Amino acid sequence: MKITVINGTSKKGVTYRLKETFLEAFRETAEITEFYLPKDGPGFCVGCTACFRNNAAQCKDAAKVQAIEKALLEADLLVFTSPAYVFHTTGAMKAMLDHFGYRWMPHRPAPEMFGKRAVIITQALGAGEKSTAKDIRDSLSWWGITYIRTCSFKLLGEIEWDKLPAKKRASMEKRLRACAGKFASIDYTKPARTGVVAKAKFYAVRMLQTSLGKDNPEYTDFKYWKEQGWIGAGRPWKRA
Numbered sequence: 001m002k003i004t005v006i007n008g009t010s011k012k013g014v015t016y017r018l019k020e021t022f023l024e025a026f027r028e029t030a031e032i033t034e035f036y037l038p039k040d041g042p043g044f045c046v047g048c049t050a051c052f053r054n055n056a057a058q059c060k061d062a063a064k065v066q067a068i069e070k071a072l073l074e075a076d077l078l079v080f081t082s083p084a085y086v087f088h089t090t091g092a093m094k095a096m097l098d099h100f101g102y103r104w105m106p107h108r109p110a111p112e113m114f115g116k117r118a119v120i121i122t123q124a125l126g127a128g129e130k131s132t133a134k135d136i137r138d139s140l141s142w143w144g145i146t147y148i149r150t151c152s153f154k155l156l157g158e159i160e161w162d163k164l165p166a167k168k169r170a171s172m173e174k175r176l177r178a179c180a181g182k183f184a185s186i187d188y189t190k191p192a193r194t195g196v197v198a199k200a201k202f203y204a205v206r207m208l209q210t211s212l213g214k215d216n217p218e219y220t221d222f223k224y225w226k227e228q229g230w231i232g233a234g235r236p237w238k239r240a
């Protein structure tokens with residue numbers, strides 16, 4: 001199986017240690033590709049809208065965005081990690097997610113995403129670990145992914161891994177290993193099931209695209225939906 005990890009920080013700190021614990025279960029068996037942001041990621045979106053207009057290659061950061069997208073689409077399991085920075089995901093993660101705005105369901109979602117599985121690992125010193133996970137989850141669910149699990153932690157009192165009480169480290173590792181065990185037992189030859197919320201979003205957008213397409217059949221997103229067969233009977237969760 002293939003795993004793609006998007007690390008919201010390049011620091012080898014607490015977030016890194018939590019992610020390493022999660023990956024232990026897969027080290028022997030999986031092909032793991034990792035991106036460390038901001039180092040391996042695109043710069044800030046400057047709003048050129050080339051991607052929305054189906055000219056993603058014209059984005060100033062196209063090479064980095066496309067490398068990440070390729071790895072995400074090829075992976076069976078996606079792992080996203082982030083510390084809480086002022087109650088939200090890191091600026092680097094947000095900058096990367098902005099580049100995939102055109103992959104949100106109202107635009108041109110990748111059909112592969114509907115069958116993916118993802119885990120989000122976040123932590124905060126005292127508060128904000130859940131809102132941080134939500135920042136990432138919002139994008140993943142609008143990309144079409146239903147199977148998303150989050151592992152969020154409060155460190156409480158200390159932000160250096162080696163200075164955390166051994167009991168605290170052990171309890172976080174135990175939770176992550178249990179979560180990894182569940183992901184390791186999945187049969188990745190079968191895509192994940194698409195849930196009712198993703199389907200409801202899909203049908204709402206389908207209505208919108210159908211109506212937009214009547215006014216302008218050359219509209220980029222409508223043409224994409226039509227090519228995918230989604231304006232007709234095709235559905236991204238029923239791929240051959």
Ligand SMILES: Cc1cc2nc3c(=O)[nH]c(=O)nc-3n(C[C@H](O)[C@H](O)[C@H](O)COP(=O)(O)O)c2cc1C
Pocket residue numbers: 009011012013014015016083084085086087088123124125126127128155159160
């Ligand atoms: C810029 C910045 C903002 C932070 N904001 C919060 C916050 O809002 N809530 C919180 O509990 N911890 C906050 N922290 C602590 C981090 O969430 C995290 O626990 C700490 O950076 C250690 O993680 P790391 O070793 O992976 O970097 C912040 C840290 C930084 C550097």
